[in-house]
Amino acid sequence: MSVDVRLDPGRLARLLRLRGGIVERRLAERTRRVADIARAEAPGSMGDYIDWHIEEGRRGLQGVITCDHPATLFVLEGTRPHIIRPRRAKGVLRFEVDGQVAYAKYVRHPGTRANNFLGRALRLGR
Template structure:
C-alpha cells in the first residue's frame, strides 16, 4: 500500500499569505504578546500609548509595535546631563521627599537608556 501526497505550492503559498491566513494569525499573536510585555515594562503611563498591527507588504508580513508617547525617545535613548529652566513661570515647582520645592534652575543629571521595547521583543520570542 502506498500513499501519495500532492501539494499545490501556489495554493499553499496563497493560503499562508492571505489576509487572515495562518501566517498572519501567528504573527498577530506574537506581535500582540510582545506589545503586552512592552506595556508592562513601560515606565509611568507610557504603556497606554503602545499599539500594534500587522502590515502586509509586497515582501511579506510585518508586525509593527508603536509607542507615540511624546517622551518615548528620551526614555529609550536616555538623556545627557542638562539644565532645566522655567518657560512660562518665574520658577519650577516640584516635590522632593514630601516637600514642595521652587527653583529657577535645575541641573538634571541625565537618565540611563531604558529600552523596554527591546526587552519586550526578546522576552516575547
C-alpha cells in the first residue's frame, strides 16, 4: 500500500505565519528571552525602559525589542569628551562628589565608552 502525500508550499507558509501559531509562539519566547537578558545587562534604571512585541514586517513576523530611555543612544554608541552646561542662562549645575554637594557653571565630561547591551543580549539569547 502506498500513500501519496502532497505539500502545498504556499499553504504551508501561510499556516506557519498565522497569528497565534507555532512560529509566532516560538518567536515570542525567544524575543522575551532576549529582552530579559537586555534588562539585566542594561546600566542603571535603563532596563525599566525595555519592552518587546511581535509585529508583521515585509518578510513576515519579527520580534522587536525597544528601549525608550532618553540616554539609550548615548549608552549604546558612547560619547566623546564634552562640556555640560546648565539648561538655563546664569544657572548652575548641582551634583554630589564623595557625599558633598558641589556647584559648577560647567563640567568637562570625559566621555563614555560604548556599551552595546542590546547587541550583547541578542548574542546571549540565541
